Amino acid sequence: MKPNLTSTLRTLLRRALRIIPPLIALGVVVWLVRSRTGPVEVEPQEEARPMRVVEAPAVDLIPRVIGYGLVDAANTWRAVAEVKGTVVSVDQRLQAGQLIAQGTRLLQINPADYELAVARLQAGIAEAEARMEELDAETANMAASLEIEQSSLTLAETSLERLRELLAQEAIPQDQIDREQRQVLQQRLAIRQLENAIALIPARRKALEAGVAALDVQLRQAQLDLDRTVIEAPFDCRLGAVRIEKGQFLTAGQVLFEAFGTDAVEVEGKFRPEQLQSLLSEEKRIRLTADLSMELLQELFDLTVMVRLRNADWEAVWPARFDRLRESVDPRTRTISVVLRIDDPYTAIIPGIRPALVPGMYCSIELQAPPRPATVIVPRTAVHGDHLFVLDAEQRLRRRPVVPTLFQEDFAAIGEGLEPGTVVIVSDPTPAIEGMKIEAITDAELISRIRRQAEGEAEVRP
Structure with a gap:
């Protein structure tokens, strides 16, 4: 019996060990559930996004644009030989780079042939004028001869009438009448010849005058050719490359040298059409x-x-x-050429500070339009197409439609939609949620920079 009892006790003990641990664990869980406290409720807070902002100022805006261009002379003289001949004298200053005063004689072509031509034509004109004087004397002689011949004709006709009366009385023969009548006819013929010669005098005079006029034209041409043997500076200039020397034979049309006027220079700057448009107000556009x-x-x-x-x-x-403005737009760069003039570029020389402005120099060009008072400006990065973002009184983001009128350097000018002093968001607020909380960080350096740019105190960039 004892072994059976022991075996039973062992079986009961094993079963109890299997049941008791889960019961203990279940009791612990129940106790923990009943003794725990509920979660602490925390009130949610809105997070503000930090962004750079500025107050939009109203300034006296000076629209400016920058371009670049090459300097060129306003007046360029390309000296060309107008007559042929040998160079007999050359001014010692006829060298590249020399400054030459207006009227300076630079070279002389041998004038001998042209002086002979002038003398020959002058002699021809003198001869023609002498022939005209001879014609005047001949005209006077013919007029006197005509008067005499007319008187002789009158006498002959009177004599013929008397002879006819005698013939009627049969006092003289017929042949005497015939001789007298022949004499009358000869007198009439002489008068007619004189009248014809006198009638031709005006035509002969016109022919002589035309000859004199032709000789005078040739003389003037010869005188021009003679004058062209001397080459003088037409204006104050600076010489370029010189291609002649004394003793050289020149042909008509040969290029001798170039010279550039010193009274003014031009700079042809390149600007985009929108740059030039920005310089004009709406009224001027x-x-x-x-x-x-x-x-x-x-x-x-x-x-x-x-x-x-x-x-x-x-x-x-x-x-x-x-x-x-130049006549066309550059087809490659789509820019417009603006020609600017600088007077007296040599008289404004300051040694060590400002040199002479000579052709070939590459310069920057700044164009300034008249000031536009009380213009509202904002940083250029603040403008997003047709709107920008501002802060309201509760430091919240608001979208504001605006009308930009000018973009220049780091700022934009606003024509409509923004009052001076409005706080404008400069940072990119993407994603921009209307009404979101903003932590404003004022960018004082940026507003100072765009103010100086707008008022013309800072250097403008292209």
Whole structure:
């Protein structure tokens, strides 16, 4: 019996060990569930996005654009030999780079042949004039002879009448009448010949006058050719390459040298059409038509022009004036050429500071339009097409439609839709959610920079 009892106790003990641990674990779980506390509720807070902002100022805007171009002489003289001949004298200053005053005799072509031609034609004219004087004397002689012949005719006709009366009385023979009548006819013939000769005098005079006129034209041409043997500077200039020397034989049409006027130079700057358009106010753009004269176009633009030449150690500036627009648009760059004129580029020389402005120099050109007062400006990056983003009084983002009128450098001018002092968001707010909270970070350096650019105090970039 004892072994059976022991076996039963062991079986019960094993079953109890299987049941008790799960019961204990279940009790612990129940206790934990009943003794735990509920979750703490936290009120949600809106997070503000940090962004750079500026207050839009109103400034006296000076529209400016930058272009580049090469300097060229306003007046260029290409000296060409107009007559042929040997060079007999050359001025010692006839060298490349020399400054020459107006009227300076630079070279002389041998004038001997042209002087002979002038003398020959002068002699021809003198001969023709002598023949005209001879014709005048001949005319006077013919007039006197005609008068005598007419008197002789009168006497002959009177004598013929008397003889006819005698013939009627049969006092003289018929042959005497015939001889007297023949004498009358000869007198009439002489008178007719004189009258014909006198009638031809005007035609002979016209022929002589025409000959004198032709000789006079030839004389003037010969005198011009003689004058052309001397080559003088037509204006104050600076010589370019010289291609002649003393003793050289020149042919008509041969290029001798080039010279560039020193009274003024031109700079042909290249600008995009939208750059030039930005210099005009809305009122002036309406007046801009294709049939405007150059004078009205100059008045319309009314530009202040500065030409700059930079080197590693210095910068030179020349005031210039708007002269004209070129006739066409560059087909490659789609730019318009604006020709600017600088007067007296040599008299404005400052040694070590401003050199002479000579052809071939590559310069920058700044065009300034008249100031536009009280113009609202914003950073260029703040404008997104036809709108920008501003902050309201609660520091929340709002979308504001605007009308930009000018984009220049780092700023844009706003024509409509924005009041001065409005806080404008400069940073990119993408994604831009209307009404989202903004942490404003004022960019004082940016607003200072665009203000100086707009008022013309900072250097403009292309």
